[in-house]
Amino acid sequence: MTREIILDTETTGLDPAAGHRIVEIGAVELLNHVPTGRTFHVYLNPERDMPREAEAVHGLSSAFLSDKPLFSAVVDEFLAFIADASLIIHNASFDMAFLNAELGFLRLPSIAPERVIDTLHIARQKHPGSPNSLDALCRRYGIDNSKRSKHGALLDSELLAEVYLELIGGRQTALVLEASMARRPSAAATAQVGLQRPRPLPPRLTAEERAAHDAFVAGLGDQALWKRI
Numbered sequence: 001m002t003r004e005i006i007l008d009t010e011t012t013g014l015d016p017a018a019g020h021r022i023v024e025i026g027a028v029e030l031l032n033h034v035p036t037g038r039t040f041h042v043y044l045n046p047e048r049d050m051p052r053e054a055e056a057v058h059g060l061s062s063a064f065l066s067d068k069p070l071f072s073a074v075v076d077e078f079l080a081f082i083a084d085a086s087l088i089i090h091n092a093s094f095d096m097a098f099l100n101a102e103l104g105f106l107r108l109p110s111i112a113p114e115r116v117i118d119t120l121h122i123a124r125q126k127h128p129g130s131p132n133s134l135d136a137l138c139r140r141y142g143i144d145n146s147k148r149s150k151h152g153a154l155l156d157s158e159l160l161a162e163v164y165l166e167l168i169g170g171r172q173t174a175l176v177l178e179a180s181m182a183r184r185p186s187a188a189a190t191a192q193v194g195l196q197r198p199r200p201l202p203p204r205l206t207a208e209e210r211a212a213h214d215a216f217v218a219g220l221g222d223q224a225l226w227k228r229i
Contacts, residue, residue: 003085004030004117006164008156009095010058012046016101021046022071023060026153027081028161030088033168035161040081041154043068059150071102079108087111088164090134090156092118119160122167134159141166 006028013020023046029038043065050062089095100110123132127140134156138145143162148155 002030002032003083004033004088005082005085006030006088006157006161007082007095008089008153008160009098010060010151010153011098012048012050012054014094016098019048020098021048022098022102023050023065024058024153025074025078026155026157028154028157029081029085030161033165035158038081039154039157040078042074042078044071044074045069057151059152072106075103075106075108082111084115087116088119088160089116090118090160090163091120092116119164119167123163126167134163137163137166 008026009022010024011020011022022044024043025040027040029036043060045065045068047070050060050065055061096111096113096116103110120132123137130136130140135145135148137143138148138159141163143159143166145159148159
């Protein structure tokens with residue numbers, strides 16, 4: 001069984017090396033490319049001010065975040081949720097830089113890059129030269145993102161889950177699987193096969209009836225369909 005975590009973060013800025021921090025984490029669990037309904041979502045106190053430009057993106061103010069937990073208070077729950085699953089992230093280098101910076105502050109191991117699948121990279125390969133932001137991909141695939149007036153980690157993860165399935169052909173794969181399952185014999189049909197007679201019944205045609213049939217077919221001519229079977 002394949003377990004994947006769709007993940008997104010919101011931050012105070014663009015670069016953790018410049019002192020910026022995570023203020024929101026949202027994650028959605030997939031099993032075999034199907035959302036299970038299990039999510040992880042938390043707002044975080046960044047222990048610093050919120051730049052006006054960042055607040056304009058996600059709408060999270062310093063006042064709103066002032067009573068939220070520190071990353072250190074939720075890290076165990078977060079790591080338990082992602083466990084050893086693959087992480088599906090849009091523009092993964094951005095989020096991974098922040099997550100590994102936060103883990104580094106606590107002297108915890110970094111998340112290995114081998115675990116991460118970047119949907120932006122997939123989208124650029126599949127749609128070269130086209131806009132590949134999350135909003136653009138939602139429009140391309142007909143995914144309703146009308147609730148996304150601002151960036152939000154959990155909402156963006158839920159939207160990315162739908163986009164990811166489109167990028168990897170997940171919906172079409174599910175339809176093919178469903179059709180394949182529909183073509184499989186049912187249990188009742190399988191049981192009927194098991195009840196077939198070990199020896200077929202003797203033919204009910206008499207010798208006279210068979211001879212009459214052969215004579216009839218012979219009179220149809222060499223081009224008759226019966227003679228091609």
